[in-house]
Amino acid sequence: MKLNVFFEEIEKFEKPENLKQKLEKLIEDEHKIPGEINIIFCHDEYLLKLNKDYLNHDYYTDVITFDFSGQNIISGDIFISIDRVKENAQLYKIDFGNELQRVIIHGTLHLIGFNDKEEEEKRTMTMKEDFYLNSNFLK
Numbered sequence: 001m002k003l004n005v006f007f008e009e010i011e012k013f014e015k016p017e018n019l020k021q022k023l024e025k026l027i028e029d030e031h032k033i034p035g036e037i038n039i040i041f042c043h044d045e046y047l048l049k050l051n052k053d054y055l056n057h058d059y060y061t062d063v064i065t066f067d068f069s070g071q072n073i074i075s076g077d078i079f080i081s082i083d084r085v086k087e088n089a090q091l092y093k094i095d096f097g098n099e100l101q102r103v104i105i106h107g108t109l110h111l112i113g114f115n116d117k118e119e120e121e122k123r124t125m126t127m128k129e130d131f132y133l134n135s136n137f138l139k
Helices: 019-029 044-055 082-091 096-112 119-134
Strands: 002-007 033-042 063-067 073-081
Touching: 002 019, 019 033, 019 096, 033 096, 044 063, 044 073, 044 082, 063 096, 073 082, 073 096, 082 096, 096 119
Parallel strands: 002 033, 033 073
Antiparallel strands: 063 073
Protein backbone atom coordinates (compact mmCIF):
# COMPACT_ATOMS: atom_id res chain seq x y z
CA MET A 1 0.00 0.00 0.00
CA LYS A 2 1.15 3.50 -0.73
CA LEU A 3 0.07 6.07 1.89
CA ASN A 4 0.66 9.77 1.34
CA VAL A 5 -0.09 12.36 4.02
CA PHE A 6 -0.46 16.05 3.15
CA PHE A 7 -1.12 19.19 5.16
CA GLU A 8 -3.00 21.85 3.18
CA GLU A 9 -2.81 25.34 4.62
CA ILE A 10 -2.40 24.06 8.20
CA GLU A 11 0.53 23.37 10.50
CA LYS A 12 1.98 19.91 10.33
CA PHE A 13 1.45 17.57 13.27
CA GLU A 14 2.41 14.01 14.05
CA LYS A 15 0.14 11.48 12.40
CA PRO A 16 -0.97 8.39 14.33
CA GLU A 17 1.81 5.88 14.83
CA ASN A 18 2.08 3.03 12.30
CA LEU A 19 -0.79 4.51 10.31
CA LYS A 20 0.13 2.78 7.05
CA GLN A 21 0.32 -0.69 8.59
CA LYS A 22 -2.88 -0.21 10.51
CA LEU A 23 -4.85 0.98 7.48
CA GLU A 24 -3.48 -1.93 5.47
CA LYS A 25 -4.76 -4.31 8.15
CA LEU A 26 -8.16 -2.58 8.31
CA ILE A 27 -8.54 -2.86 4.52
CA GLU A 28 -7.43 -6.49 4.50
CA ASP A 29 -9.76 -7.30 7.43
CA GLU A 30 -12.59 -6.01 5.23
CA HIS A 31 -11.47 -8.44 2.48
CA LYS A 32 -10.10 -5.77 0.17
CA ILE A 33 -6.65 -5.04 -1.28
CA PRO A 34 -4.78 -1.90 -0.17
CA GLY A 35 -3.90 0.44 -3.04
CA GLU A 36 -2.87 4.10 -2.80
CA ILE A 37 -4.48 6.37 -0.23
CA ASN A 38 -3.88 10.08 0.22
CA ILE A 39 -4.86 11.65 3.54
CA ILE A 40 -5.09 15.41 3.30
CA PHE A 41 -5.41 17.35 6.54
CA CYS A 42 -6.87 20.82 6.08
CA HIS A 43 -9.00 23.50 7.75
CA ASP A 44 -12.77 24.07 7.69
CA GLU A 45 -12.88 26.56 4.83
CA TYR A 46 -10.74 24.35 2.58
CA LEU A 47 -13.06 21.38 3.11
CA LEU A 48 -16.19 23.54 2.82
CA LYS A 49 -15.03 24.67 -0.63
CA LEU A 50 -14.54 21.03 -1.70
CA ASN A 51 -17.95 20.18 -0.29
CA LYS A 52 -19.56 22.98 -2.32
CA ASP A 53 -17.55 22.48 -5.51
CA TYR A 54 -17.70 18.70 -5.79
CA LEU A 55 -20.70 17.56 -3.74
CA ASN A 56 -22.95 20.60 -3.98
CA HIS A 57 -23.25 20.69 -0.16
CA ASP A 58 -23.04 24.01 1.67
CA TYR A 59 -22.05 22.89 5.15
CA TYR A 60 -19.00 22.04 7.22
CA THR A 61 -18.01 18.42 7.64
CA ASP A 62 -15.14 16.53 9.21
CA VAL A 63 -14.30 14.24 6.30
CA ILE A 64 -14.83 13.93 2.55
CA THR A 65 -13.60 10.99 0.52
CA PHE A 66 -12.96 10.71 -3.18
CA ASP A 67 -13.00 7.05 -4.12
CA PHE A 68 -10.72 5.81 -6.88
CA SER A 69 -11.06 2.13 -5.95
CA GLY A 70 -11.52 -0.58 -8.51
CA GLN A 71 -11.56 -4.38 -8.61
CA ASN A 72 -11.28 -4.73 -4.82
CA ILE A 73 -8.22 -2.43 -4.69
CA ILE A 74 -8.91 0.40 -2.24
CA SER A 75 -7.57 3.77 -3.37
CA GLY A 76 -8.66 7.34 -2.90
CA ASP A 77 -8.31 10.68 -1.20
CA ILE A 78 -9.47 11.33 2.36
CA PHE A 79 -9.78 15.02 3.21
CA ILE A 80 -10.05 15.75 6.94
CA SER A 81 -10.87 19.10 8.56
CA ILE A 82 -8.70 19.42 11.64
CA ASP A 83 -10.98 22.25 12.84
CA ARG A 84 -13.96 19.84 12.88
CA VAL A 85 -11.92 17.10 14.56
CA LYS A 86 -10.84 19.52 17.33
CA GLU A 87 -14.37 20.85 17.81
CA ASN A 88 -15.92 17.37 17.89
CA ALA A 89 -13.29 16.18 20.37
CA GLN A 90 -14.25 19.07 22.69
CA LEU A 91 -17.97 18.56 22.11
CA TYR A 92 -17.83 14.84 22.93
CA LYS A 93 -15.17 15.33 25.63
CA ILE A 94 -12.70 12.95 24.05
CA ASP A 95 -9.04 13.19 23.18
CA PHE A 96 -8.14 14.87 19.86
CA GLY A 97 -6.05 11.85 18.87
CA ASN A 98 -8.98 9.51 19.47
CA GLU A 99 -11.33 11.63 17.36
CA LEU A 100 -8.72 11.91 14.62
CA GLN A 101 -8.41 8.14 14.54
CA ARG A 102 -12.19 7.78 14.28
CA VAL A 103 -12.32 10.12 11.31
CA ILE A 104 -9.44 8.35 9.55
CA ILE A 105 -11.22 5.02 10.07
CA HIS A 106 -14.50 6.58 8.88
CA GLY A 107 -12.91 7.86 5.68
CA THR A 108 -11.25 4.52 5.01
CA LEU A 109 -14.56 2.70 5.54
CA HIS A 110 -16.14 5.01 2.95
CA LEU A 111 -13.43 3.99 0.47
CA ILE A 112 -14.16 0.34 1.23
CA GLY A 113 -17.81 0.93 0.36
CA PHE A 114 -19.60 1.71 3.60
CA ASN A 115 -22.09 4.58 3.57
CA ASP A 116 -23.79 6.57 6.31
CA LYS A 117 -26.78 8.29 4.72
CA GLU A 118 -29.51 5.99 6.08
CA GLU A 119 -29.99 5.16 9.78
CA GLU A 120 -29.02 1.50 9.35
CA GLU A 121 -25.90 2.51 7.41
CA LYS A 122 -24.98 4.96 10.18
CA ARG A 123 -25.34 2.22 12.81
CA THR A 124 -23.13 -0.13 10.79
CA MET A 125 -20.52 2.59 10.21
CA THR A 126 -20.43 3.51 13.91
CA MET A 127 -20.17 -0.16 14.88
CA LYS A 128 -17.19 -0.60 12.52
CA GLU A 129 -15.54 2.59 13.79
CA ASP A 130 -15.98 1.47 17.40
CA PHE A 131 -14.61 -1.97 16.61
CA TYR A 132 -11.43 -0.62 15.05
CA LEU A 133 -11.01 2.09 17.71
CA ASN A 134 -11.58 -0.28 20.63
CA SER A 135 -9.17 -2.82 19.23
CA ASN A 136 -6.47 -0.15 19.54
CA PHE A 137 -6.25 -0.32 15.78
CA LEU A 138 -4.67 3.09 15.20
CA LYS A 139 -2.94 3.57 18.54
